[in-house]
Amino acid sequence: MNISVGTLTLLTMLGAAVGLDFVSFPQAMLSRPLVAATLAGALCGDVASGLLVGVLLECFALETMPFGASRYPEWGPASVAAGALASLSPDAASSGPHLVPIAVLAGLGCAFVGGQTLVWLRKFNLSVAGRYRDELVAGDSAAVVAVQWTGIIVDFGRAGAVTAIFVLALLPARDLLSSWLHGSTGPAAVGLTGAIAVGVAGGAIWKVVHTTKGYQWWLLAGLAGGTMLAAFR
């Protein structure tokens, strides 16, 4: 495992910030994989790998929007961990493009584990509100502020802890897996991951737009233009 205490601390702080952004404050979408994984890559010295992982995870994230009170994966800390996994160099013998699909797979798993910790946070928030029930019923402003700040601070700590655990647990696993996969499978693995991610994004976009009148013509026009641009570049 190849990570300094300084880098781990920075990743933990980034994970805490993007985890807080997801629900509690300020919901500016810094928690989206595109942003969180790219920033993690930049912190680890390889912004290009972070961006690549972020784009691939963003394609998956298009499928899981936080509608209503539904339970959904938490992409922020998971994307920070995935970006770090792709960007932190292992030993020279096991580095290569196949780190990207490993990081994407790890990011997908972490997102759903992280989502479970949000359920625990909401139950914790409920217990805090319960402790202040009498004051809240009486309209005590100190209680309102205390409940709100407790939720925000605990969410920040939760997201940071989750990020640190993900990074520390997954780096050795990545090194082991990458030593098995090194070689000709790297480029094919990246291509396969890209195809799966783009396919999932395509399905997600269809779900979003298929009730819109005339959507198919807009989609087809875009696909025709995109395919031509890709062919002639």
Add this chain to the structure above:
Amino acid sequence: MSAAPTLPLGTWLRVFVRLFAVQGSYNYEVMIGNGIAFAAEPALRLLPGGRAGPAYQAALARHSRYFNAHPYLAALAVGALVRAELDGEDPVRIERFRTACCGPLGAAGDRLVWAGWLPFCSVLALLAFGLGLSATGVVALFVGTFNVGHVALRAWGLRAGYRDGLKVAAALGSPVLRQGPLHVARGVALIAGLALPLVLQRVRLGHSYSIGLELALAAGLAAALARWQGRIDGWRVGVLLLVGFFLYSVLR
């Protein structure tokens, strides 16, 4: 309705900033109820008697109860509730309004933001990536575009809610909320169509395999997910395929 009394700038700013933390204590009993009270609190200090007065305490107690809505459009409710409290509306009417506006604000926000603006900004950033923009450019485009809409929506909501008070339902008929999602969805379809082939091309890192195979896999997967929507999740399929590929690579 008489003209809204002018809120001091400092009060308006405090309410506006607190709106960004409206989900800070989200839980399964009162949802964002405590966040609504937290956001409205600076304006409620203007009630007769100030912070020590019974009107302030009664209002704060009322607004820390159950409330659920889209977090961005909660600004509309906070503006309306603050106006109603400062106008001295009957608490029964205020309670009725709180109950009635949860559903419409949730539905309108989900449609406009989670199923509209966010996917739009996301596919716009994917297109920028596919066209070769730098990491800084892609991230700045996404964060900048999304937050122009995000911050504007919260500011408009607070302003419209405070202006109209309990008659704010008319604001939900605003062209932005009625026609906006339609135009945004068309934009999403067009830009996603443009972006996805270009993303696939850039992601391949220039390796020599034919892109045709990858395009066919992506199209087949998208069609299958569209056909069986609600029955299979794309991420689960993705995990299964990737795990299968890794196992094949290790065992072969």
